Amino acid sequence: MQQFSWRKLMLRVHRDERGAVSLETILIVAAIALPILIYLIKFGWPSIKKYFESGMQNLENEGNNVTTGGSGTGSN
Numbered sequence: 001m002q003q004f005s006w007r008k009l010m011l012r013v014h015r016d017e018r019g020a021v022s023l024e025t026i027l028i029v030a031a032i033a034l035p036i037l038i039y040l041i042k043f044g045w046p047s048i049k050k051y052f053e054s055g056m057q058n059l060e061n062e063g064n065n066v067t068t069g070g071s072g073t074g075s076n
Helices: 006-015 020-067
Strands: none
């Protein structure tokens, strides 16, 4: 029976470089995306929220016009 050695395992894991390029790429993308995301949430969200709220209000008004027979352009 072979004895399990934590030291050998840690040395083997430390020397293994497979996946290092993928990990580095992920970290670079995160370093770029995180500040952009923080900026959008902190400063851009109020204007984005207003834009969607006005769009929803316009959609509701148009829906009310259609159901009440408002300014529809339908045929006879």
